[in-house]
Amino acid sequence: MNDKGQIIITEILFYILLSVIILSVIIYATETINDYQVTGINNRQLNKLLEDNLLTLTKTSGKPENWEKINTNKIETIGLKQTKTDMLDYDKIMRLKDSPQLLENHFPDGVSYVLMLYPKNNPNKREVIAQRGTFNNRKQIRAKNRTVIIDYKLKSTFLKNNESCPYEHDDKWSCITINVNENTLSNTKYYLLSDSNIEYILSNTYSDNITGQTQKTCINSQIMQLIKNDNQTIHVHTKSDTNNTYLVRDANNRERFIESVIKPEIYVLKLIIAV
Incomplete structure (x- = not known):
């Protein structure tokens, strides 16, 4: 191959390399501009x-x-x-x-x-x-x-001492009345909840009663023992020094969240x- 042929090949290779470099620069610049635009919009x-x-x-x-x-x-x-x-x-x-x-x-x-x-x-x-x-x-x-x-x-009712109570307790006692039946108890859990230990009495209209002490307890089983008819009235009596006591109704099996009523x-x- 003569010198002229070598020069032509060298020039072709040079132009190919130059074209690749220029194309790479264009692609990089385009991507950089697009990326900047996207980032700018997001900012x-x-x-x-x-x-x-x-x-x-x-x-x-x-x-x-x-x-x-x-x-x-x-x-x-x-x-x-x-x-x-x-x-x-x-x-x-x-x-x-x-x-x-x-x-x-x-x-x-x-x-x-x-x-x-x-x-x-x-x-x-x-x-x-x-x-x-x-x-x-x-x-x-x-x-x-x-x-x-x-x-x-969770449906909660604050127990206060201004409701009528058949026991005529002193001011440290609070009373609330609920009407329940067996179907109610199968769908809802009733809890007594307080920020300290309390005394409680559950009674019906037949002079039956159940007593206990608790800070948190489910009282469904006690209520069941007191049901005598299809729409039983239950009196819930509680005695607490702090007077921060609730009757809580749970129809969704969320016992682990009961304390959230108070705290x-x-x-x-x-x-x-x-x-």
């Missing part, structure tokens, strides 16, 4: 997306308000607030945990998120309620907390999102 919107969703979850009941009881295709938005209070609704939390995909409509495609709940005094006891995607190699991550109290749907546990709801 402006990510905080708002986080704040808006956490506000919706903790300050609204969702749409419709009873979404936890209806079919998925009829649900518009997810809110966890109990309808009549500022507490979070335990049933709504459990519905979202069972159907975590319900939260996907709250976030654009490409956004990863995790919603978790844990006791404020025990951050290691975290429970994931809903999650989508991972946080690996994410350029923007935001997190925000809200302290919340949960409504476990509501504070939880942290944490939302993390990333792009």
Whole structure:
């Protein structure tokens, strides 16, 4: 091959190498610009997306308000607030945990998120309620907390001493009257709950009574012994120095949360999102 041929080949190789370098620079520059644009959008919107969703979850009941009881295709938005209070609704939390995909409509495609709940005094006891995607190699991550109290749907009645009582006790005694039958007891558990040890008397309208002492106890078995007819009136008498005693009705088998009636546990709801 003569010198002229070698020069031509060298020039061709040079132009090929130069073209590869130029193409690489163009691709890199394009990706960098696109990445910058995406990051810029997320920087402006990510905080708002986080704040808006956490506000919706903790300050609204969702749409419709009873979404936890209806079919998925009829649900518009997810809110966890109990309808009549500022507490979070335990049933709504459990519905979202069972159907975590319900939260996907709250976030654009490409956004990863995790919603978790844990006791404020025990951050290691975290429970994931809903999650989508991972946080690996994410350029923007935001997190925000809200302290919340949960409504476990326990119906409680404060026992006070201004109700009529057939025993005519002194002022340290409180009395409440309930009407029950065997069917009621099969669906509902009744508890006496106090912040200190109390004396109690359960009586019916036939002068039968059962006495005891407790700080927390289920009284269904005692009530059953006192039932004499289909709609039995039961008098619940309690004596306490602190006068902080409740009759609690549990229709959902949530005994582990009974103490929350007197001492509501504070939880942290944490939302993390990333792009």
